[in-house]
Amino acid sequence: MITAEILSRARQEKRKVLTEIEAKQILGEAGITCTSTVLATSKEKAVSVSEEFGYPVVLKVSSVDITHKSDSGGVKVNLKSRVEVEEAYEAIMTSCRAYAPSADIEGVSVQPMARPGTEIIMGMIHDKSFGPVVMFGLGGVFVEVLKDVAFRIVPIEKADAVDMMEEIKGKKLLAGYRGKEPADIERLQKMLVQLSDFVNATPGIEEIDMNPVFAYSDGAMVVDARIILSEE
Amino acid sequence: MMDLFFKPKSVAIVGASGSPGKLGYVIVNNIAGSDFAGDVYPVNPKADEILGYKVYKSVTDIPGEVDLVITALPTPKMTVATLEECAKKGVKAIIIESAGFAEMGGDGKVYQQQIVDIAKKNNIRVMGPNCSGIVSRGIVTSIYPMTKKVPQGNVVLIGQSGLLAAGMASDIVENESLNISKVCSIGNKCDVNENDLLEYFGNEEDVDVISMYLETITDGRNLTRIAKKVAAKKPVIFLSGGRTEAGAKAAMSHTGSIASNAKIVEAAVKQTGMIMADDFTELKDFAKVFSTQPLPKGNRVAVITLAGSVGVNVSDLCASHGLELPKLTPETTEKLKDMFDTPVSNPIDLYFSVTKIGFTKTLETTFPEAFRDANIDAAVLILAGFEYTQEAVQKKIIQKIVKEVGKPLVVCMIVGYNKYKHVIMDEMGKELPVFPSLISGVKALSKLCEYGIRRQKLSA
Numbered sequence: 001m002i003t004a005e006i007l008s009r010a011r012q013e014k015r016k017v018l019t020e021i022e023a024k025q026i027l028g029e030a031g032i033t034c035t036s037t038v039l040a041t042s043k044e045k046a047v048s049v050s051e052e053f054g055y056p057v058v059l060k061v062s063s064v065d066i067t068h069k070s071d072s073g074g075v076k077v078n079l080k081s082r083v084e085v086e087e088a089y090e091a092i093m094t095s096c097r098a099y100a101p102s103a104d105i106e107g108v109s110v111q112p113m114a115r116p117g118t119e120i121i122m123g124m125i126h127d128k129s130f131g132p133v134v135m136f137g138l139g140g141v142f143v144e145v146l147k148d149v150a151f152r153i154v155p156i157e158k159a160d161a162v163d164m165m166e167e168i169k170g171k172k173l174l175a176g177y178r179g180k181e182p183a184d185i186e187r188l189q190k191m192l193v194q195l196s197d198f199v200n201a202t203p204g205i206e207e208i209d210m211n212p213v214f215a216y217s218d219g220a221m222v223v224d225a226r227i228i229l230s231e232e
Numbered sequence: 233m234m235d236l237f238f239k240p241k242s243v244a245i246v247g248a249s250g251s252p253g254k255l256g257y258v259i260v261n262n263i264a265g266s267d268f269a270g271d272v273y274p275v276n277p278k279a280d281e282i283l284g285y286k287v288y289k290s291v292t293d294i295p296g297e298v299d300l301v302i303t304a305l306p307t308p309k310m311t312v313a314t315l316e317e318c319a320k321k322g323v324k325a326i327i328i329e330s331a332g333f334a335e336m337g338g339d340g341k342v343y344q345q346q347i348v349d350i351a352k353k354n355n356i357r358v359m360g361p362n363c364s365g366i367v368s369r370g371i372v373t374s375i376y377p378m379t380k381k382v383p384q385g386n387v388v389l390i391g392q393s394g395l396l397a398a399g400m401a402s403d404i405v406e407n408e409s410l411n412i413s414k415v416c417s418i419g420n421k422c423d424v425n426e427n428d429l430l431e432y433f434g435n436e437e438d439v440d441v442i443s444m445y446l447e448t449i450t451d452g453r454n455l456t457r458i459a460k461k462v463a464a465k466k467p468v469i470f471l472s473g474g475r476t477e478a479g480a481k482a483a484m485s486h487t488g489s490i491a492s493n494a495k496i497v498e499a500a501v502k503q504t505g506m507i508m509a510d511d512f513t514e515l516k517d518f519a520k521v522f523s524t525q526p527l528p529k530g531n532r533v534a535v536i537t538l539a540g541s542v543g544v545n546v547s548d549l550c551a552s553h554g555l556e557l558p559k560l561t562p563e564t565t566e567k568l569k570d571m572f573d574t575p576v577s578n579p580i581d582l583y584f585s586v587t588k589i590g591f592t593k594t595l596e597t598t599f600p601e602a603f604r605d606a607n608i609d610a611a612v613l614i615l616a617g618f619e620y621t622q623e624a625v626q627k628k629i630i631q632k633i634v635k636e637v638g639k640p641l642v643v644c645m646i647v648g649y650n651k652y653k654h655v656i657m658d659e660m661g662k663e664l665p666v667f668p669s670l671i672s673g674v675k676a677l678s679k680l681c682e683y684g685i686r687r688q689k690l691s692a
Binding site: 017067121123124125127129130131133135143147149150151152153156160163167206207208209211226228 | 449450451452453455456483484485486487488490491493495496498499500502503
């Protein structure tokens with residue numbers, strides 16, 4: 001239900017880019033665990049949401065016009081107190097207004113600072129010939145420099161998700177390298193199938209990034225997400 | 233519906249010609265030379281008889297029913313007019329061989345759209361335009377003259393390019409290098425595309441191997457769905473041209489910027505269980521291995537050689553292509569102890585056995601003993617083209633052993649005198665997969681093993 005509402009509202013507003021909060025609500029409804037993320041339209045609200053979550057928290061600018069949140073100075077992490085949240089809020093607003101003076105900024109998204117895990121990227125793109133395609137890879141340098149990722153055509157089955165994880169060169173890192181916490185492979189496989197099932201059943205989505213996803217030994221969580229809708 | 237193309241009872245050739253050398257003549261002559269037993273109706277307003285067949289002024293003048301129409305006309309406009317006539321006549325299958333359509337852009341595109349519109353409205357299936365249609369024992373519509381009868385084999389070759397498919401067909405038929413059943417070229421794919429043919433041949437019982445070359449993928453989502461079904465039953469060898477590494481330029485996501493066309497095609501191949509070929513030769517070579525050899529149960533290979541250095545090279549190639557070279561069982565090692573100066577290892581060097589009992593006898597006794605070993609799923613046999621190999625080749629010993637042992641084998645040729653080498657390549661190559669290099673043989677065998685293992689998993 002939430003998904004349909006968000007999509008139709010975005011269509012009405014003639015925008016293709018969903019906010020991080022919208023994206024996480026949609027993925028959440030598809031069964032994919034995301035960090036709780038709440039919109040704060042004022043500094044006071046940002047503080048009260050932070051207190052509710054408990055510190056440390058992350059603040060990110062929430063604007064459909066700003067897609068590169070980090071480049072615009074719109075991301076502040078590891079905020080440990082009320083004062084830090086207030087300062088961060090001000091800093092984000094000042095920097096983003098300077099970066100994009102005409103942007104419509106609705107406020108900031110507030111989320112608890114996720115415990116670091118194995119960094120994963122998952123995503124989807126709609127190919128003209130093959131339709132929706134899903135992607136799996138290790139995050140950070142592995143995806144950015146080495147492009148160590150695997151694709152499959154939607155719909156995928158569990159066996160395809162297993163193959164995708166077998167296919168990447170850095171697969172050993174998932175098992176816990178040099179004493180690091182191993183990743184919950186089963187959970188990651190399930191997430192890929194959920195992502196595939198979701199895009200298979202939901203027309204009108206052009207691209208999805210779940211980047212990063214933090215994988216732990218007992219579960220995984222989407223820390224940042226982006227959804228782009230297709231042209232109508 | 234597809235049967236009308238491959239098993240028609242009557243065929244009309246629009247643009248048929250009585251002048252040898254003209255395409256319209258070659259097509260009629262090819263049909264005459266095939267096993268086609270139905271009615272043949274050449275259509276040409278200016279002729280009375282071509283190659284003994286009565287000629288009709290137009291498609292609508294033909295008295296009986298027409299299952300299939302082939303057009304080879306000089307202008308797209310005439311082709312469109314012919315389609316209108318075919319619609320009137322009630323024809324349901326047309327192969328348009330003429331070029332000058334969407335591939336030319338401009339007006340050609342418009343004409344092609346007109347053809348699509350007429351076909352849709354009248355429920356007609358169209359193959360082409362800009363193709364060479366079908367080469368088979370039952371019917372040949374290709375524009376290359378056929379020199380021999382097309383075999384009644386178990387391999388189907390689907391190509392997009394008319395010239396290439398027709399050229400490959402002629403080559404295969406003349407040299408008897410592959411046991412083909414049909415070669416079809418689908419050209420601009422204005423209607424009939426790779427998915428139609430893959431589904432059709434997937435269900436044809438006498439087709440064991442499908443080899444396919446595409447320049448463009450019409451509907452990848454459907455291709456994935458169909459290929460997955462077909463590749464679970466029979467091998468589908470796949471070569472795709474025009475793959476690019478660039479991601480979607482306008483992509484706003486990280487995923488989109490990495491998702492190149494090449495990566496997506498590669499993913500589809502892995503997901504469906506198709507076998508990726510990297511060039512045209514592989515399209516044919518892999519088909520040869522798959523159509524003549526049984527599927528192995530695993531990837532454990534015996535390398536049979538007479539020269540140690542060759543064995544070392546093959547071992548390295550096997551390792552880089554995911555093939556294992558296990559030790560033979562103690563039982564086999566014991567049985568063969570008199571034929572080796574040191575206990576038999578893998579690569580299996582037959583030199584000592586040859587010096588002791590001769591080459592032919594070694595191939596008859598030592599080789600099959602090793603090949604039968606329980607640790608072995610398949611073998612690479614390295615042959616040289618010299619006088620001493622000839623007896624074994626003439627007696628078809630290797631063919632007999634492969635049949636008797638029931639495991640797959642590839643033969644690699646590396647040295648030899650031409651007169652002997654050619655006998656092995658060409659004559660033995662009709663029945664067995666014989667390769668002119670080690671890497672081509674090892675790669676083809678690795679594809680067979682990969683597919684064999686996948687099929688084992690599917691049936692488990």
